[in-house]
Amino acid sequence: MKPERTRSKTFTRRAALLTGAKMALLGGLTARMYYLQVVESERYKMLAEDNRINFRLLAPPRGFIVDRNGDYLAINIQNYQVTLVREQAKDVEEVLARLAQVIDLEEHEIAKVLRETQRRRSFVPITVRDNLTWEEVSRIGVNAPDLPGISIDVGQSRHYPYGPDMAHVVGYVSSVSQEDLSGDPLLELPGFRIGKNGIEKRYDLALRGQGGTSQVEVNALGRVIKEIDRQEGQPGRELKLTLDMRLQQMIAERIKDEKSAAVVVMDAKTGAVRALTSIPAYDPNTFSEGLSTKQWNDLVNNPYSPLTNKAVAGQYAPGSTFKAAVALAALENGISPDHSVFCPGHMRLGDRRFHCWKRYGHGHMELVDALRESCDVWFYDVARRIGVDAIAKAANKLGLGAPTGIDLLGERGGLIPTKQWKRDKRGQPWHAGETLIVGIGQGYVLTTPLQLAVMTARIVNGGKAVSPFLSVDQIDGRDAHERTEQEIPSLNINPDHLRIIMQGMDEVVNSPRGTARRSAIKEPDRAMGGKTGTAQVRRISKAERDTGVRKSEEMEWRLRDHALFVGYAPVHDPRFVVSVIVEHGGGGSSVAAPIASDVLKETQRLFFDEDENAVTPTETGENDANRRTG
Structure with missing residues (x-):
């Protein structure tokens, strides 16, 4: 009887310990669930919504620049770009080799695309080349069946109708550098360009405009499923100059x-x-x-200094x-x-x-x-x-x-x-x-x-x-020229x-x-x-x-x-x-x-x-x- 009682006591003690451990685990789980569902509910609700609905910034059209008679000195034109999606292309190098037979592609352009494919997700489009001619767009379209993952996008680029005749006054736009980043989210958009010289730089903020937004539904990986809403931005101001x-x-x-x-x-x-x-x-x-x-x-080493505005x-x-x-x-x-x-x-x-x-x-x-x-x-x-x-x-x-x-x-x-x-x-x-x-x-x-x-x-x-x-025009508070x-x-x-x-x-x-x-x-x-x-x-x-x-x-x-x-x-x-x-x-x-x-x-x-x-x-x-x- 004595051994039997000893075994019974041992079993009872172990059962109690096991029950206690289970209760502790259950209590911890309950507390954690309470913390996640009650205390942190708002935070995780926001994260879940962000995983489903994303807001994306849209670049506004840049403002035109005109002379005293309204003649356009700087405008925006359609810019045809050829892009590549890696997950659709499968063999990227082979597709780029085929594309190089359709349009002119330099070796450094191909190398740049290959580097970008390693940095970006497989479904994100990568710009292969922009400013395509209509003839190049047509050739790509005809050869589309042999170019999986290749597509044509239409954007806008800055154009100067009078070229060198207005270069030192109007200036130019170019890509955003690390030094240009100033907290404006527009500057972080891929391909966004800002004024780098001349009037384009002096009045860049006014010409830049304000960005719009696109509300899109995405999956957990970030792939866009559909666009839900779009709010266009405010175009940049048209700037009129005194020049003739x-x-x-x-x-x-x-x-x-x-x-x-x-x-x-x-x-x-x-x-x-x-x-x-x-x-x-x-x-x-x-x-x-x-x-x-x-x-x-060639520009920097030119002995006659074409980059210098000698007038000022x-x-x-x-x-x-x-x-x-x-x-x-x-x-x-x-x-x-x-x-x-x-x-x-x-x-x-x-x-x-x-x-x-x-x-x-x-x-x-x-x-x-x-x-x-x-x-x-x-x-x-x-x-x-x-x-x-x-x-x-x-x-x-x-x-x-x-x-x-x-x-x-x-x-x-x-x-x-x-x-x-x-x-x-x-x-x-x-x-x-x-x-x-x-x-x-x-x-x-x-x-x-x-x-x-x-x-x-x-x-x-x-x-x-x-x-x-x-x-x-009166721009950024400058009104001295409005004096009679x-x-x-x-x-x-x-x-x-x-x-x-x-x-x-x-x-x-x-x-x-x-x-x-x-x-x-x-x-x-x-x-x-x-x-x-x-x-x-x-x-x-x-x-x-x-x-x-x-x-x-x-x-x-x-x-x-x-x-x-x-x-x-x-x-x-x-x-x-x-x-x-x-x-x-x-x-x-x-x-x-x-x-x-x-x-x-x-x-x-x-x-x-x-x-x-x-x-x-x-x-x-x-x-x-x-x-x-x-």
Whole structure:
């Protein structure tokens, strides 16, 4: 009996332990179920819904860019893409080999697709190539039975109808880089492109628009089963520019034979930029389509710098065009317009000679004479008298030495030196001879073609602090360009001083002794005034001066002088200003002035003839014809 009782007790104890363990497990399971179904119910409900319904972002159409007449400068076009789905293709390499027999596929394109197939799920489409021609689309369609997993998608891509003619203003779009990511989910969409240069970059947010959404049903693996709902996004804004495409094309055609040049045309009274051209240029369509390594290297290594917008980022010694600013500085510092200087062809300072461009001199010169014939010695003399700081003050007032604020990125500010600048930057004192060189726009002085246009506008518009702009519409809060002509602040320049300078610039072109007389516009009511400039890029030795300075055509291109001209028209009531630089072009009077003359003739034809036939509101809300007549 005793062993029997012992076994019974042992069994009872084990049964109790087992029952207790079962109860503990059951209690833990119950607690876990309570936690999942009650405490965490909302979380898992959300996860379950996300596994069934997904929201996907849709890229909005990018806003168009148009010129002042509504001519399209940047648009969106249909983009045919060939895509591949790995799970349908089975043998991807074989399918790509067959596709390469139908359309041109480079080895690096095939390699890229093979890499993508390893990174993405088997049902996710992979872009093999985009921007297909209609002929390529047709060939793929005909061969579709032999190309499993291959299909054609239709999207949108950016297109620039005028190509290089507008490249430096409009810019281009390209793929989003890691550095561009800023929290905007649109930037993470495959194939999404943003502005990388020019107006496309400056107003990228406005042009980009707002994304839409697509509500789709998916399975647990993420494969789309069907679309439930779609909310289209808000397209980007259409952006209107002040440019006239007809004038822009005319300028591009006029300077096409030059190796490197820039031209700016601006409304002197409002600051509206009517043309802004820089050559050589590039085709912005290659960037939106996808630039090859070879194409990029060709652009970067081109000695004429096609990627640089020389109109706003090219910095050049202004040469004699700067004499208009020096003349203003002279008048504002007490130099009389009757101040006479005898020019024997040089000026001596200490043991150095500073030469005039005219070897045997101009004789007696006063201010208007010196502007008309571009006498270096007269400007050497007044520069020495008033000093470099006085010149810098007048030049800064006219818009030189600092960015103009135009709505383009990458603008450079040039340089107007002072004594303090040299001490700070070079750690050296200023020398008297450097002042003389500054007086003729050489030495440390650097300006951009756009700055020279602004300088000219401020001289001929009565001393108004006009600033250049490209966008007609108010974008991202920028509304300075909406000021009327009367609201543009004055620079408080004595009008008599401006009148004297303009008289000299008038005679530069319209006097028999003027340096640009051969480029005069013959129609009296559309005559132009201006100032020639020739900027040296090399030092001329004494030995060369003794034997005769070599002509431009006798030297290699990079040793030739820069040719410059700033002008305005019409003389009786200035409305437009132009700035021209031809890199290593030779003389300003022989090369740059004829270009400016043709440009101002065409500008007046386009604007004044239209004004006579139609009443069209301008960017400032006034009628051009009314503004022209006061």
